[in-house]
Amino acid sequence: MTTASLPALHPMLQEFLGRRVHKLLIDGRAVEASSGRTFATLNPATGQTLGIVAEADAADVDRAVACARAALSGPWSKMSPAEREKILHKAADLIEARAEAFAQLESLDNGKVIREAKSGDLPLSVALFRYYGGWPTKLHGETTPVSVPYYPGAKFLHYTVREPVGVVGAIIPWNFPLLMAVERLAPALACGNTVILKPAEQTPLSALWLGELLLEAGVPPGVVNVLPGFGKTAGAAIAAHMGVDKVTFTGSTATGREVLKASAGNMKRVTMELGGKSPNIVFADADMEAAARGMFMGIFYNQGQTCSAGSRVFIERPAHEKLLSALAERAKTIRMGNPLDPKMHMGPLVSDQQRRRVLSYIDSGKAEGAQLLTGGAAAPGEGFFVQPTVFGGVKDGMKIAREEIFGPVVSVFAFDSVDEVLERANATDYGLVAAVWTKDVKKAHLAAAKLKAGTVWINCYQFVDAAAPWGGVKQSGYGREKGPWALENYTSLKSVWVDLNA
Numbered sequence: 001m002t003t004a005s006l007p008a009l010h011p012m013l014q015e016f017l018g019r020r021v022h023k024l025l026i027d028g029r030a031v032e033a034s035s036g037r038t039f040a041t042l043n044p045a046t047g048q049t050l051g052i053v054a055e056a057d058a059a060d061v062d063r064a065v066a067c068a069r070a071a072l073s074g075p076w077s078k079m080s081p082a083e084r085e086k087i088l089h090k091a092a093d094l095i096e097a098r099a100e101a102f103a104q105l106e107s108l109d110n111g112k113v114i115r116e117a118k119s120g121d122l123p124l125s126v127a128l129f130r131y132y133g134g135w136p137t138k139l140h141g142e143t144t145p146v147s148v149p150y151y152p153g154a155k156f157l158h159y160t161v162r163e164p165v166g167v168v169g170a171i172i173p174w175n176f177p178l179l180m181a182v183e184r185l186a187p188a189l190a191c192g193n194t195v196i197l198k199p200a201e202q203t204p205l206s207a208l209w210l211g212e213l214l215l216e217a218g219v220p221p222g223v224v225n226v227l228p229g230f231g232k233t234a235g236a237a238i239a240a241h242m243g244v245d246k247v248t249f250t251g252s253t254a255t256g257r258e259v260l261k262a263s264a265g266n267m268k269r270v271t272m273e274l275g276g277k278s279p280n281i282v283f284a285d286a287d288m289e290a291a292a293r294g295m296f297m298g299i300f301y302n303q304g305q306t307c308s309a310g311s312r313v314f315i316e317r318p319a320h321e322k323l324l325s326a327l328a329e330r331a332k333t334i335r336m337g338n339p340l341d342p343k344m345h346m347g348p349l350v351s352d353q354q355r356r357r358v359l360s361y362i363d364s365g366k367a368e369g370a371q372l373l374t375g376g377a378a379a380p381g382e383g384f385f386v387q388p389t390v391f392g393g394v395k396d397g398m399k400i401a402r403e404e405i406f407g408p409v410v411s412v413f414a415f416d417s418v419d420e421v422l423e424r425a426n427a428t429d430y431g432l433v434a435a436v437w438t439k440d441v442k443k444a445h446l447a448a449a450k451l452k453a454g455t456v457w458i459n460c461y462q463f464v465d466a467a468a469p470w471g472g473v474k475q476s477g478y479g480r481e482k483g484p485w486a487l488e489n490y491t492s493l494k495s496v497w498v499d500l501n502a
């Protein structure tokens with residue numbers, strides 16, 4: 001691990017971090033938690049406290065939901081779509097102007113390397129506000145030529161109207177704190193909803209800062225409420241609240257199941273973006289250099305803490321040995337260290353708990369007889385670092401082959417035929433993404449058709465865009481975020497009949 005002289009923090013960020021307590025944002029005001037309780041968020045690169053944060057629980061969720069419900073019939077609902085567009089574009093501009101500071105904050109609170117925050121999280125967050133900023137004036141209903149069998153010859157005007165769903169509860173994880181918040185807020189606001197946003201307890205700061213920025217952009221008070229807190233208290237209260245109309249959740253499949261059960265009380269609309277154990281399939285006819293890069297990015301981006309991690313790499317037998325050792329060699333060149341240092345490729349995992357979880361998977365890989373090619377341990381010193389780890393000779397039944405590890409640990413397998421690899425790739429409870437590397441167009445499309453996944457990448461990996469749908473099949477969840485598809489999540493369709501008969 002390398003230590004380095006770090007760039008100075010942006011003055012706006014210094015000021016933000018200088019606050020004694022980062023309070024909840026309810027009804028446009030920074031407030032203490034009803035209980036008066038606080039918790040610490042850590043900088044995972046040092047293990048030190050980065051900030052003290054007010055801890056929301058069920059009482060605060062009650063308060064915030066009441067405000068969000070009231071805001072549904074306040075100035076927000078009276079604004080024209082064009083005015084809403086202006087606000088969303090302003091939000092994009094403000095984030096862009098503060099991109100450096102936000103990137104530093106993401107790096108400090110989450111541990112992600114600054115170079116990824118700057119090239120990924122920030123531009124995508126801006127793009128999402130721009131993309132959804134264009135939608136309010138284009139959300140329209142349709143007229144439908146209806147006929148009623150028991151009223152022959154009758155004339156009707158029938159039309160549909162897209163209305164906001166109401167109060168949206170957004171429960172998000174810690175791996176892309178700002179981006180996950182924006183991915184929910186931008187479409188929810190474009191559609192005229194109000195929102196209760198619960199950031200993950202490990203990374204609450206950028207969501208709070210974003211909440212303030214949205215007020216500055218012109219979002220009226222009460223429309224966006226930000227409630228940092230823990231899953232079992234604040235999260236569970238949002239999922240169960242009778243005043244919340246829709247929940248959008250990203251996180252583990254196990255927690256998703258709890259949220260889904262809790263949401264049944266008032267039949268909330270729910271979308272779920274859950275875990276993955278995604279296959280990254282390299283055929284022997286692929287561009288080997290590109291495939292090596294893709295395997296590398298697929299698993300080590302964001303320290304492997306991505307729902308779309310290419311954690312199962314399948315390599316066709318003739319290319320297997322060479323590519324496996326190329327991957328291991330490349331992993332050894334990773335510069336791991338303080339994520340604020342622009343030279344670093346990898347930072348720490350988000351928490352000690354996550355590091356322990358990942359290390360226990362590494363131990364199980366060793367115990368079950370997988371071949372450890374590189375890595376395999378925590379890095380010495382402060383912070384929650386885990387070495388980039390490559391396992392070869394992995395068998396399909398091993399724990400590291402089946403369960404989501406959510407860390408920089410890849411399992412590599414050899415295969416002999418198209419049918420075989422597609423069957424093995426699909427033999428998982430998950431179905432978020434899959435990738436195929438080949439120069440053979442037929443094989444690529446055949447694989448795309450057969451792979452059970454929400455996204456299939458051909459000769460690329462980890463590509464996302466505001467306009468492309470994102471979501472899974474099987475236990476990776478349901479519903480699609482991003483693109484026009486997310487608008488379905490955040491609107492409800494009303495059917496209006498007008499009798500035109502004399």
Ligand code: NAI
Pocket residue numbers: 171172173174175198199200201229230231232234235236237239250251252253255256258259273274275276306307357404405406
């Ligand atoms: P988690 O799924 O428990 O946490 C995600 C969010 O849900 C957080 O905001 C948390 O506070 C909230 N939450 C937790 N319990 C809740 C409950 N009962 N009701 C409502 N909200 C609740 O994930 P955690 O524990 O941080 O990580 C565990 C594993 O989950 C990781 O190792 C990884 O495998 C997976 N994960 C997957 C993510 C993805 O992007 N698909 C993101 C984060 C974690």
Ligand code: MG
Pocket residue numbers: 041042043044050108109110202203204
């Ligand atoms: Mg933190």
